[in-house]
Each structure stands twice: as C-alpha cells, then as structure tokens.
Amino acid sequence: MSTPEPSALRLRVLTAVVEDHPGVLSRVAGMIRRRGFNIQGLSVGPTDQPGRSRMTLTVDAGHAEVDQVQKQLDHLIEVIEIEDLTEVPRLNRELALVKLAVSGPRRDRAVAEVDRAGGRVVDAFPEGVIVEVSGEFDRIERFLETLRPYGIVELARSGPVAMSKHVPAPVAEVAGQRTGVSAS
C-alpha cells in the first residue's frame, strides 16, 4: 500500500478525528468502498484526547467530484471532524522498516549507504540488519532504491500521516517556536 504524492487531482489527503469505537474503521472503509473511492494509504492512531483517534487517509476519488469523499465521511456520526489537506500547506511523514540480508564486507557497505541516505540501523544480527527511514513519499522511494542492490528481504511501511501547517490562533505563540524548529 505505497502512497504516491497526491499530484493527480483525484487523490485527496484527508485527516479525520474519529470516536475510538469498535467498528469505526470498518464504517470509514465501508463508506469509501461503497461510494466507489479507493484507499491508497491509511494510518490510525490515538490523539491527545481520550476516546478520539486520528485517521490519515489518502483516497482516490475515482469518477466522483473530489469533495464528495470528504462530505461522505463527514456524514458518518463517529467522524467528529475531517479536513482535506490536499490543497493546503502540510507535512507528510511515513515510516519504513527495511530488513536487509547482508553480512561481511557487504554489510559494512550497506550500513554506510544507510547512513549516507539518512536512514538508521535499528537492529543488527549476524545474518543482516533492520533499518528505518522516515520522511515524505519520494524520500522513502529514493532510500529504497539505494538499498535495493543489497537485497531487501522484508519491507514494512506505516502509511502516511499528515498535518496542516496552519496554527490556530490561541496557541500561536507556543507553536511559533516549534515551527522554527521543524521548518526545513
């Protein structure tokens, strides 16, 4: 389920806060399927509010009007808020774990390559290493391209999470400092 950048107009990046109930994911997925849309990427995790989860979805709107995806999901009672981030300044991040079967001098070369490409070795054993990389879609694609000659035996990607760069007014001061750190 790799997620290309939503360059094509039909792809929408949506972020939704949903009630953390059993079946919410099924409801969201069912709605997307039933209306003829297709999920390209999906991640779900807790928010800082108890009982609320955040979903980040990359959805192909198919033949429908693109804003239909958002409207149909907003229709669901357990979807508390939903925002279409496609057209707004945002950050996208995805995490990939890569297992490489390398040993001896190949292993040293591979580790050096991982370092150069901005990844990190997170586990190592005699037959190979596991490395991680995070970043935007293109960056992960380039990273994987670099490592492919070393023999990728397993790959796990998280699906994207996204966040708009818009800062709501009441917390602007605090967030202003953080923007300075993360802008790159």
Added chain:
Amino acid sequence: MTGGEIVLEALRREGVELIFGYPGGANLPIYQHLPKYPSLRHVLVRHEQGAAHMADGYARASGRPGVVFATSGPGALNLVTGLATAFMDSVPMVAITGQVNTTLVGRDGFQESDVVGCTMPVTKHNYMVTRVEDLPRIIKEAFHVATTGRPGPVLVDVCKDVQQAVFEPVWPETVDLPGYRPTPEPDPEAVRAAAEALSTAERPVILAGHGVILSHAEQELLAIAEKTVTPTGTTLLGIGAFPVRHPLALHLTGFMGTGWNLRAVQECDLLMCVGMRVDDRVTAKLDEWAPKARTFIHVDIDPSEIGKNRRPHIAVVADAKAALRQMLPLVRPPQAGQRHPWLLQIDRWREEHPLRYTTSNGHLQPQDVLIEMYRRCRDDAIVVADVGQNQIWAALWWNYLRPGLFINSGGAGTMGFAFPAAIGAKLARPEKAVWCVAGEAGFVMTAQELSVAVEHQVDVKVVLLDNASLGMVRQFQDDFYGGVRSQVDLAAMPDFVKLADAYGLPGIRVDGTEQVAEAFDFAERTPGPVLIDFRIDPGANVYPIVPLGKGLNDFWELPDEYA
C-alpha cells in the same frame, strides 16, 4: 431493571405507541416483559420484511419514527430490504434486534450474523450494545439520529445477555454526539443569491422533493412559486409537495414524468431543486439534463447531496422550510408581462403532451380503475403504491393536492413494499381511507401479511392492477431489449379471490370496465380489509417514458395507434 425492560421503558419514554415485530431466541428477554407495557401495542407480523415496511408506512403517514423488533440472524437479516427502502427514502425508523450473547459473538453460533456489518450501508447509523449501562444512552441516540436532520433508519443490535443483565438505568436528558451536525443553518448570502437569481430569471422552474414534505415546507414553497410566478414540479417522492391542479403545477418530473414538465426542465434558464437528491430517475441522461439552466440552485439539508450528481451554482445547505422561509421575503415578483412568454410556452407543451391512455381495445385499463377510485376518494385518501407500472400510474392518474397522501418506495424501488406499508399507514392514520395499489407480482412478495390485516381488522383496501405479468419488465423488454420476452409471464398465480378467502377477508375479481364502480361500491361499504383483483389490459404500458440512456427531451408518449 433488566436490559429487556430498559429497552421497553426507553421506547415508552420516546413516546412509542406501536411496534412491528417478531420474537425469537435472541430477543425473548425483551418479549418476556412486553405484557407489562400495555401502552406499547405490538403487531406480530408474518415475516420480518413485513415489519420493516409496516414501520416505514407508519412513519411516512404519521411523521413519527417506526419501530421494529426482530431476533438475531435470519430475523434481523430479513429486515435488510426494509431498512434499505427506508434509508433510500429518508424515513425515520428504529430497529431493535436481538444478538447472541456477548461471549458468543464472533464464534458463528446458532443464529449469529454480523448484523451491524450487514446493515451498515443501509442505515443512517447502527449500534451493537455489549454493556447494559450503555442501553439508555444508545436508544436515546438512536431516536435522535433517526428523526433529526435528514431522517433515516437506525438499528440497535442488543446482545441477549445484555437484555438479561440487571442495571438501574440513568435516563439521559440530552444526547452528546459531537460528530453529528444534523441541521445546518442556511447561509444568508446563498439564500440572498438564490432569491436574486430566481427573481430575475426569464424561464425559471422549481422542482420539489421529499425534503419539502419531510420539513413541512409546502406552504413556503407555494408562496415562493406564486410570488415569483415560477412553474413548479415534483419528484416521485415529492408528490403532494405542490398541489398538482395549481395553474403553475408541472406535475411529475423525471424518467416517467409529464411531457410538459420535461420540456420545461430542458428549456428553463434557472432550475431550483429543493429537498431532493437529483438522482438518475430525475435527470435521465445526466449530461443532457437541464442544459439551458444558466443557474442551478440546489437546496438540501444533506451537504453530501450537493454536487454529488450536478454541481450547483448556488447551494443552500439547510432544511427546506428554513431555507424557503428565509428566501420568501427576498424574492420579487416578475415585472408585468415578463413571465407571459414562458407560461404560454408551458401551456402549449401541456396541450401538445397531454397524459393519455388506451381507451379503444376493449380491455380494462388501469386508468379506468384509478380514475373511478379518485372520483370517490378525492384528495382525502392515502394511496400506497408498490413498484412498477402500478406505481407510475398511481402517481400520474390521481390529483394529489396535499403532502402525505401518496406513499411509495421511490429510491429503493422495493417490490412488495405497498401492502405492509399500507397496513402501517392505516394504523398510523385510522381516520383516513387507505388504498394499496399494487401489481399482482409485487403483492405476492409480501402477501402473507394479509393475516395481520385480518387479525387486527386493518381497513386497507387492496387494488390489484393484475396483468398476469411483470408489466414494467415486459415493457422494457418490448421497447429497450429487442422485444425478447424473457421470464415475464406469471402463468400460475393464485386465484386471488380464493387467496383472500383463505386468509379470511372478502375478495372480488373485476374483468371489465362495467364492473369497476360496483367493485368500489362493495369495497367502500365493507368494513375491514378487502381485496379487488382488477384484471387489466396485459399490454398496458406506462407513458410518457424516457428510453434508457436518453435525455429527458427524448421521452416517448402513448403511440397514436394505441390511443
């Protein structure tokens, strides 16, 4: 209190007076306590689909939510068609189904089905209750969600051990659903823009849908149409939202709408659709629909309907009544004489494309039946139609002057809907005459509910328009599928007079036009349910009709040789 008692007490608190249901293993702990609640009248149906359609007819005729009980597995699954029917037509219903014990869920035990999963796409919302302390809140939410905003069915699946658990309920006063914003306020700017456009258009048309009826906005609609002198038609579910004998009435729009309506929609320079979805039965070929409408205004309570099929120039996302009430003082009458050419043009179309039917072939025609029926009932009866030719004939050959007098499954098109829905409608409005108009094929799909009509002496008069075939399918095969008749003849149908007799109600058969009046005399003087089997022209077709895949302009009318 047990969970079963909490269910019943919650219904009583919601003001429920009637439940349509069927007991079984997984809802017995609810039924065990039902006799203690005499204010909850229960109608034991003969099939759960019948219960769902009865609750639907009850809700459409009364404006109150219909309530259904069914057990787990097959009991609940038999509701699915009825839930889908109510969902497509935005009808408020609450279905309470039994589910296996929480400890057995997911283990494929006896009569277990994933009912929440199965009904997710055909309900406005659904719940599975696994903790008794959640029951009061969930039932309150279910009624709130079913009846507010764009109404719809809500299903509550209650595990059997939850029904048996003991808990002292805390009855919530309010609901807390942060993700549910059912009634958006009209945007004053959009309303102003719509009013301005409507006031300055040369050839405006208004179309009204079910939303106008659901929000009781017919007076506001009439006032706006009259003030702006705008010809106004309705969808199939909007019938009655605008009086069909009004000089500005365009009658039925869409796929089988009147010729003058379709011409007006295709030639108008402004089209305002109120409380409707703009579905394929309204538009026929979408990209040829209303091609000259420089301004398309869409008023609907459901934001996801706006732009789903045709993107509007002006969108008013609001309850129809709220939107039209704001719009009324802002619209201006046309200048003197400004509207004459448009109204004259529509009058010419009305003369060029009258509704006609065959009168010359010696067969009993469905219109003969409906015209005689209307002569007797005028606009004071509720007509519940099934699906197919009978539905369109009942829509076109009757003068509906007020909302709520024509009930049919417009969105889902569910055969077998009419008879149980008519039972529900009659129980909701006992003071009204209720006529069920159905084809014989649809009728037999739910005919077992005759027992219910007899048991409770529900005074529904069944008018079968019996052509011994699947009439609409036969018409489509003749006209659009190369004339190949395939599986449309109903060779072995019951003798409906004997069938009625077997169930214990009077039935008569009518073969010719001359017997029609006599049959209605009999029905009207006989209390309780009556069935009349009208053996109509097997070749009778619905006209006008837009050929499949064509635009509204291409509608066919009754060929002269059949007139």
